[in-house]
Amino acid sequence: xxxMVKEFSNVxxxxxxxxxxxxxxRRRLGEMLKKIEELRVRVEQEKKLRGILSKLxxxxxxxxxxxxxxxxxxxxxxxxxxxxxxxxxxxESLNNKIMLLTAIRKEVEILGxxxxxxxxTVIYSDDIPKIVLLRFV
Numbered sequence: 001x002x003x004m005v006k007e008f009s010n011v012x013x014x015x016x017x018x019x020x021x022x023x024x025x026r027r028r029l030g031e032m033l034k035k036i037e038e039l040r041v042r043v044e045q046e047k048k049l050r051g052i053l054s055k056l057x058x059x060x061x062x063x064x065x066x067x068x069x070x071x072x073x074x075x076x077x078x079x080x081x082x083x084x085x086x087x088x089x090x091x092e093s094l095n096n097k098i099m100l101l102t103a104i105r106k107e108v109e110i111l112g113x114x115x116x117x118x119x120x121t122v123i124y125s126d127d128i129p130k131i132v133l134l135r136f137v
Contacts, residue, residue, distance in 0.1 A: 001126055008120040011112045014132075018105045021127065022098055029094045036087050042080035097128065104129055 008014040054060060066082075067074040075082050108129075111118075117137040122129045 002124075004124045004127075006122050006124065008122065010118065011108065011114070011120065014120050014122065015105060015108060015112065018101055018108070018129075022101050022105070025094055025098050025101070029091060029098065032087055032091050032094065036084065036091065039080050039084040039087060043084055046080055100128055108132070 006017070008017065050060060065076045065078065067076070075086070078086075111134075119135045119137055121133040121135070123131040123133070
């Protein structure tokens with residue numbers, strides 16, 4: 001879990017930062033979705049090949065190529081299905097982060113209507129604003 005503190009001179013600057021973050025996440029999401037489509041094609045090709053090989057009487061071999069450490073899974077020479085699962089989990093996480101930032105932006109937009117000058121200090125956890133400290137100038 002990463003933490004960071006960022007200061008903004010006004011609400012508009014903070015909202016722009018959120019917009020830029022959302023745009024970057026959407027760009028990365030698009031790249032990952034393209035990769036997922038490529039992996040789905042490879043998974044289908046592998047499935048067809050395995051089906052043909054099993055009809056020829058060749059047994060399906062199962063190899064253990066996953067090692068689970070405390071907080072991370074290591075996959076050595078992953079098959080396309082394993083890659084696909086990993087990318088799908090990453091896409092789900094990115095999509096959740098985009099939805100959360102979009103909701104936060106909507107809520108913060110109300111602060112933009114304040115007629116007094118304020119500075120913001122935002123405390124982030126995993127690139128998501130968790131606490132916004134408002135200071136009157």
